[in-house]
Amino acid sequence: MNAPLHRDLPAVLDATAARRQIDQAWEGDILRQLTDYIAIPAKSPGFDPDWAAHGYIDRVVQSAAQWVEARKVPGLTLEVVRLEGRTPVIFFEIAGTKAGSTQTALMYGHLDKQPEFSGWRAGLGPWTPKYLDGKLYGRGGADDGYAVYAAIAAVQAVKAQNLPHPRIVGLIEASEESGSPDLLPYIDALKSRLGQVGLVVCLDSGAGNYDQLWLTTSLRGMAAGVLKVEVLTEGVHSGDASGVVPSSFRILRQLLDRLEDSATGRLLPASFHCEVPAERLAQAQATAAILGDEVYRRFPWAHHDCGGSTVFTLPTTTDPVQALLRRTWQPTLSVTGAEGLPALRDAGNVLRPYTAFKLSLRLPPLVDAAQAVQELKRLLEDNAPYQARVTFDGEGGATGWNAPGLAPWFGQALDAASRAHFGAPCGYIGQGGTIPLMNQLSQGFPAAQMMVCGVLGPQSNAHGPNEFLHVPYAKRLTAAVAEVIARMP
Numbered sequence: 001m002n003a004p005l006h007r008d009l010p011a012v013l014d015a016t017a018a019r020r021q022i023d024q025a026w027e028g029d030i031l032r033q034l035t036d037y038i039a040i041p042a043k044s045p046g047f048d049p050d051w052a053a054h055g056y057i058d059r060v061v062q063s064a065a066q067w068v069e070a071r072k073v074p075g076l077t078l079e080v081v082r083l084e085g086r087t088p089v090i091f092f093e094i095a096g097t098k099a100g101s102t103q104t105a106l107m108y109g110h111l112d113k114q115p116e117f118s119g120w121r122a123g124l125g126p127w128t129p130k131y132l133d134g135k136l137y138g139r140g141g142a143d144d145g146y147a148v149y150a151a152i153a154a155v156q157a158v159k160a161q162n163l164p165h166p167r168i169v170g171l172i173e174a175s176e177e178s179g180s181p182d183l184l185p186y187i188d189a190l191k192s193r194l195g196q197v198g199l200v201v202c203l204d205s206g207a208g209n210y211d212q213l214w215l216t217t218s219l220r221g222m223a224a225g226v227l228k229v230e231v232l233t234e235g236v237h238s239g240d241a242s243g244v245v246p247s248s249f250r251i252l253r254q255l256l257d258r259l260e261d262s263a264t265g266r267l268l269p270a271s272f273h274c275e276v277p278a279e280r281l282a283q284a285q286a287t288a289a290i291l292g293d294e295v296y297r298r299f300p301w302a303h304h305d306c307g308g309s310t311v312f313t314l315p316t317t318t319d320p321v322q323a324l325l326r327r328t329w330q331p332t333l334s335v336t337g338a339e340g341l342p343a344l345r346d347a348g349n350v351l352r353p354y355t356a357f358k359l360s361l362r363l364p365p366l367v368d369a370a371q372a373v374q375e376l377k378r379l380l381e382d383n384a385p386y387q388a389r390v391t392f393d394g395e396g397g398a399t400g401w402n403a404p405g406l407a408p409w410f411g412q413a414l415d416a417a418s419r420a421h422f423g424a425p426c427g428y429i430g431q432g433g434t435i436p437l438m439n440q441l442s443q444g445f446p447a448a449q450m451m452v453c454g455v456l457g458p459q460s461n462a463h464g465p466n467e468f469l470h471v472p473y474a475k476r477l478t479a480a481v482a483e484v485i486a487r488m489p
Helices: 015-038 056-070 141-160 183-194 248-259 278-291 320-326 369-381 408-422 436-444 471-487
Strands: 076-081 089-094 104-110 130-132 135-137 167-173 197-202 214-219 221-230 303-306 309-312 332-339 354-363 389-398 427-431 449-452 468-470
Touching (some): 015 471, 056 089, 056 141, 089 183, 197 471, 214 278, 214 449, 278 320, 354 369, 408 449, 408 471, 436 449
Antiparallel strands (some): 089 167, 130 135, 135 468, 303 309, 332 354
16 A cells, blocks of 8 residues: 555545535534533443443434434435444435445444543543643544544535535444444444445544644554452461562563563564564655654653753654554553552552453454454463462454555545645554454455544544544544545546
């Protein structure tokens, strides 16, 4: 998927008129809708098991569905589909107007959110939306509540200029942040209504900067679970037991040493690695030339004073190419939660009975997640030190995704859209996150082109504190989506 050569393609969408209409839509209504959306703690089922009783997910789904229907887009029909025991999805369909077109464009987004997290700046919070300097702060606006609104605004821009377009369907789910466990049943239930999908527009990804359109070329997979080490049935005085009773934390460290080189972070099992395709390596080199050291400088590094100088935490590499590859094509282990460790103020002199870590293993795009989960369980549970009780409870996994090759029309449309609405060529970048839908759709629609893009650029900080939606970029991205849809053959 090499970046296509620029050609002076004839204009399809009147860029000035489209941007004017899209800007008005964002300023006049979409921002207000997203402000209301951020204020609702619609956490994904994995973080809110009582989501159905709380009603927050139903609330944001109904609100978005009502907004879409109120736009009165010609040819649009909408249904909120509900399967027993699963989060609802919004399914909309817009009749095609392009003569002879048999293909469908599928537009995807999600409305569920990550949990609050700590560390929000004064005046900001996950459920307290605030618009400052073109950025809308709060949980979920950028990941990924804006998607359904941007998708409809893009379609409206195409229709306002009476441009022919293919049939368009929308699938807006509410379990993505939990790994999309509800999505496959809905895809199966709606398969006959999806049609012959020739283009997928997934507005749930990142951007290397805010200066051009970025196409996501790959996504990492993920294997997750809880590793627990038990040594006692109850806590005992550390002065009495330490030195005789092994520390559950030390055993846990030993187990992680089977998995990871703690000095470098490299994952040890060969089965968790794969070869980086030559095409992706060439793209990483091209992207590194655009972004330079911003690839790693963009993170909020901790710092301290050392002899009158400010010293920052160092990245694992300062080579931009290697930094791009490490966050997209190399496996990486993160500990995202812990149990059995009391808060500092409550930590007495007690040898604790157990320690548990929640593990998140990001996998290269071509590694099978189900096999990785089984390998983790075998590696961590076998031959436990001191015969401690060690359990690894897998919480599922999602295989990554490597984009198909670019069709000529698609590559040209992306570049034309980026130049028309950003004044710069389209960029190509792999992402370190996981979107389970993409692998599923690639298997179900192997001939479809995949426009995976999004607003998660530098410092946008999805899942963490101070998450924001970069509104000027979102407006231009909306226009770029309209351009690509108008150019779909």
